[in-house]
Amino acid sequence: MGWQAAVREGLLEAGVGPDRGWTNEHLEGTKTGSSIFDENGIRHSAADLLEYADESQITVYLHAVVHQILFRTSFPGQIPVAYGVAFRDSKGNEHTSFLNGGLKNEIILSAGALGSPQLLMLSGIGPSDQLKAQGINVILDQPMVGQGMSDNPMNGVLIPTATPVETALVQVVGITEFGSYIETGSGLYVAPNAALANSLRGSFGDGLFKDMKFEAGIILEKVKGPFSKGHLELKSRDPNENPIVTFNYFKDPRDLERCVKGMEVIKTLVESGALSSFQYPFTSFESLMDFVATTPFNMRPRLFMTSPAHHSMEQYCIDTVMTLWHYHGGCEVNKVVDQDYKVMGVDALRVIDGSTLSASPGTNPQATLMMLGR
Structure with missing residues (x-):
C-alpha cells in the first residue's frame, strides 16, 4: 500500500467519514479529487490554452x-x-x-x-x-x-518514513465536520541546511539523514474560510516591491479552535494502524510536533518549546502556521x-x-x- 492509500485508510480509521470515493464535490468525509497533473506527472495549466490562440489576435x-x-x-x-x-x-x-x-x-x-x-x-x-x-x-x-x-492557515507535521514513499502532491483529502481539510503529500525531501539535518537527527536518531536526504510524508490541515481578516497597504510606488500584508492569522478564535481540532484528527491519523508500517520505531506524535516547532519553517516567535505552560496544541498552531498560498480578498x-x-x-x-x-x-x-x- 502506498502513502496516499494508507493516509486514505487512516483518515477513515480516524473517523473522517464516510468514504466518498472519487469526487470533486466538497462533502464531509474522505475523498480523492482531481488534479492538473496527468498519469505521467505532466502539469496542464491554463497556459496550455495559448497553444490554441489566434496568433494574429494576441500578443504575450x-x-x-x-x-x-x-x-x-x-x-x-x-x-x-x-x-x-x-x-x-x-x-x-x-x-x-x-x-x-x-x-x-x-x-x-x-x-x-x-x-x-x-x-x-x-x-x-x-x-x-x-x-x-x-x-x-x-x-x-x-x-x-x-x-x-485572508489566508487560510496551514499547520501539520512532517513524518520521515522508514520505507520509500511515492512522490505525490495532494490527492487524498479528509473534510471534517468542523471546517478543516486534512491533506497529504509525499516524496524525497532534502534538508536545506545543517540546522534542519541536525534537528532531524536529534528527533529521530544520529544514524539517520547523513546525506541530508530523507523520504517523508507531510500531513497538513487547511482551516476553512477563514474568519480572520486583514488588510493590504502600499509600501512604495514601486510595483516590484511587495505590499505590506497583514493576514491576522487566528485573530478570530474560531479559526484557532478549528486548527486545534484538525491537529487532533492528524494525531489520530498518525497513530493509526494504516500508517504504522511507514514510521520509524518509537516515533511519537509529540516528537513530530517538537521537530516542526524547532524548525525555522517560518519567521514567527516560538513559545511552544519554551516552557510546559506553552506546550499546548493552541500554541503549536500559532507558532507553526504557514501559508498554503490560498490568500484572497482585497x-x-x-x-x-x-x-x-x-x-x-x-x-x-x-x-x-x-x-x-x-x-x-x-x-x-x-x-x-x-x-x-x-
Missing part, C-alpha cells in the same frame, strides 16, 4: 510588469474610463498599450490577491489617504481596496467589483482572480479560478 509579453492602469475622463464628473496600461519590459524600458475603440473592449486585471489591489492603488483607485501619502493621484476614493485580506465582490467582476465606479475594467473572493473555495481554489477565467 514575457517578464513585463504593468505599473499603472491608465484612465481618462472627457469632462468633470464623468466616470473614469480605463483605456490602457503602462508597463516595463524585461530590460526596464517603458511602454504603453491602449484599448481598441469599441464599447465592449476592456482591461482585465488578473494579478492575484496581492497584485491586483496593489495595482489598483498604484493606478489611483483605493483609500485616498493612503494614495496621497504615496504621492499618487486619486482617480477614485475606494476605501475597500486592500481590505478583507477586491471583493460587492465591495470593489460588482457581480460581473467590473470595478465599481469606473468603466472598462474588471478583476478576475482570487482577490475577488471572500473565502477560499474547497480544498484548492485553482479550479474555481480557472472556471472564473473561462
Whole structure:
C-alpha cells in the first residue's frame, strides 16, 4: 500500500467519514479529487490554452510588469474610463498599450490577491489617504481596496518514513465536520541546511539523514474560510516591491479552535494502524510536533518549546502556521467589483482572480479560478 492509500485508510480509521470515493464535490468525509497533473506527472495549466490562440489576435509579453492602469475622463464628473496600461519590459524600458475603440473592449486585471489591489492603488483607485501619502493621484476614493485580506492557515507535521514513499502532491483529502481539510503529500525531501539535518537527527536518531536526504510524508490541515481578516497597504510606488500584508492569522478564535481540532484528527491519523508500517520505531506524535516547532519553517516567535505552560496544541498552531498560498480578498465582490467582476465606479475594467473572493473555495481554489477565467 502506498502513502496516499494508507493516509486514505487512516483518515477513515480516524473517523473522517464516510468514504466518498472519487469526487470533486466538497462533502464531509474522505475523498480523492482531481488534479492538473496527468498519469505521467505532466502539469496542464491554463497556459496550455495559448497553444490554441489566434496568433494574429494576441500578443504575450514575457517578464513585463504593468505599473499603472491608465484612465481618462472627457469632462468633470464623468466616470473614469480605463483605456490602457503602462508597463516595463524585461530590460526596464517603458511602454504603453491602449484599448481598441469599441464599447465592449476592456482591461482585465488578473494579478492575484496581492497584485491586483496593489495595482489598483498604484493606478489611483483605493483609500485616498493612503494614495496621497504615496504621492499618487486619486482617480477614485475606494476605501475597500486592500481590505478583507485572508489566508487560510496551514499547520501539520512532517513524518520521515522508514520505507520509500511515492512522490505525490495532494490527492487524498479528509473534510471534517468542523471546517478543516486534512491533506497529504509525499516524496524525497532534502534538508536545506545543517540546522534542519541536525534537528532531524536529534528527533529521530544520529544514524539517520547523513546525506541530508530523507523520504517523508507531510500531513497538513487547511482551516476553512477563514474568519480572520486583514488588510493590504502600499509600501512604495514601486510595483516590484511587495505590499505590506497583514493576514491576522487566528485573530478570530474560531479559526484557532478549528486548527486545534484538525491537529487532533492528524494525531489520530498518525497513530493509526494504516500508517504504522511507514514510521520509524518509537516515533511519537509529540516528537513530530517538537521537530516542526524547532524548525525555522517560518519567521514567527516560538513559545511552544519554551516552557510546559506553552506546550499546548493552541500554541503549536500559532507558532507553526504557514501559508498554503490560498490568500484572497482585497477586491471583493460587492465591495470593489460588482457581480460581473467590473470595478465599481469606473468603466472598462474588471478583476478576475482570487482577490475577488471572500473565502477560499474547497480544498484548492485553482479550479474555481480557472472556471472564473473561462
